[in-house]
Amino acid sequence: MSLMKRISLIFRSKANKAxxxxxDPRETLDYSYQRQLELLSKVRRGVADVATxxxxxxxxxxxxxxxxxxxxxxAEKAIAAGREDLARxxxxxxxxxxxxxxxxxxxxxxxxxxxxxxxxxxxxxxxKVEAFRTRKETIKATYTAAEAQTxxxxxxxxxxxxxxxxxxxxxxxxxxxxQMQARGQAIDELIASGALDDASQLSAGDDISRELDAxxxxxxxxxxxxxxxxxxxxxAIEPAQSGDILATEPxxxxxxxxxxxxxxx
Amino acid sequence: xIVRILGEGQYDLEDHALDALNGLDNQIERAIESGxxxxxxxxxxxxxxxxxxxxxxxxxxxLDESDLxxxxxxxxxxxxxxxxGDEGLIPG
Numbered sequence: 001m002s003l004m005k006r007i008s009l010i011f012r013s014k015a016n017k018a019x020x021x022x023x024d025p026r027e028t029l030d031y032s033y034q035r036q037l038e039l040l041s042k043v044r045r046g047v048a049d050v051a052t053x054x055x056x057x058x059x060x061x062x063x064x065x066x067x068x069x070x071x072x073x074x075a076e077k078a079i080a081a082g083r084e085d086l087a088r089x090x091x092x093x094x095x096x097x098x099x100x101x102x103x104x105x106x107x108x109x110x111x112x113x114x115x116x117x118x119x120x121x122x123x124x125x126x127x128k129v130e131a132f133r134t135r136k137e138t139i140k141a142t143y144t145a146a147e148a149q150t151x152x153x154x155x156x157x158x159x160x161x162x163x164x165x166x167x168x169x170x171x172x173x174x175x176x177x178x179q180m181q182a183r184g185q186a187i188d189e190l191i192a193s194g195a196l197d198d199a200s201q202l203s204a205g206d207d208i209s210r211e212l213d214a215x216x217x218x219x220x221x222x223x224x225x226x227x228x229x230x231x232x233x234x235x236a237i238e239p240a241q242s243g244d245i246l247a248t249e250p251x252x253x254x255x256x257x258x259x260x261x262x263x264x265x
Numbered sequence: 266x267i268v269r270i271l272g273e274g275q276y277d278l279e280d281h282a283l284d285a286l287n288g289l290d291n292q293i294e295r296a297i298e299s300g301x302x303x304x305x306x307x308x309x310x311x312x313x314x315x316x317x318x319x320x321x322x323x324x325x326x327x328l329d330e331s332d333l334x335x336x337x338x339x340x341x342x343x344x345x346x347x348x349x350g351d352e353g354l355i356p357g
Binding site: 002003004005006007008010011012014117120121123124127128130131132135154155157158159161165168169172 | 269271272273274290291293294297312325326327328329330331332333334335336337345348349350
């Protein structure tokens with residue numbers, strides 16, 4: 001186990017270096033115990049932070065799923081009104097949302113995984129800290145400073161390794177959460193701007209709209225369009241509502257429709 | 266023998282169970298040298314899976330040091346290089 005042996009040695013030496021030694025070795029015990037309690041609070045905060053990020057992603061998934069349902073409704077209305085161009089626009093937009101939802105659900109799963117890992121890390125550290133506390137009291141009650149040295153060394157390196165492990169787990173969880181927060185912010189802004197719920201804004205041409213267009217699968221749209229047309233019966237044309245896809249200026253939509261066709265070609 | 270998988274905790278393993286994993290350790294080393302992420306992932310997963318299946322959880326209420334510390338399952342080559350620190354792949 002050459003490589004892994006080396007990793008072990010380096011990890012251990014770093015963990016031991018991190019533990020400051022006091023003049024009276026018995027003071028080292030108290031000092032280290034304080035550090036352990038601090039690390040315990042830190043890992044608890046870490047769990048809470050990751051949970052907050054996960055809940056935020058869940059909220060975004062809900063919001064985007066609602067938008068997708070709304071666009072589906074708009075497409076149905078557009079077909080009923082005989083406006084295939086508008087229906088295509090709405091379905092194209094909806095198809096783009098589907099990939100957003102998939103990506104958000106992956107993030108949600110990753111954050112859930114990190115959260116569970118940290119909860120387990122917290123439990124393991126809790127057990128070690130408790131063991132350390134017991135050992136610390138025994139050492140202080142039983143041994144003189146000179147005698148205590150060896151036993152303190154053992155207790156310290158055992159807890160040091162666990163602290164190094166937990167410290168690394170917190171750092172990894174923080175890194176992953178930070179990455180996702182940056183992406184989450186972009187989605188929040190997109191939702192807030194209303195760009196996701198109004199197909200007429202496709203022509204605004206912001207980066208994410210373009211990305212959504214690129215992501216949308218032409219085949220999915222055509223298949224769903226065909227399904228809608230097959231299932232639709234002639235109905236009275238509903239009056240256009242504010243913010244509704246049907247309220248879009250027909251001319252603008254025709255232009256967008258051509259753009260979309262061009263993008264697929 | 267006590268083996269720690271970072272992020273997962275400690276396992277008790279028979280010494281001979283560990284000997285069987287030397288091949289995977291060499292494979293991980295080669296993968297890191299050549300930067301072959303796919304080979305690295307496969308070998309690391311194999312190594313960790315073998316530790317989990319042939320080991321039992323070490324009592325968490327002890328302060329025992331591990332004999333061996335292994336990277337977390339989702340570690341990248343880059344992270345393992347960091348774990349190796351300044352020493353890099355060539356020891357000493």
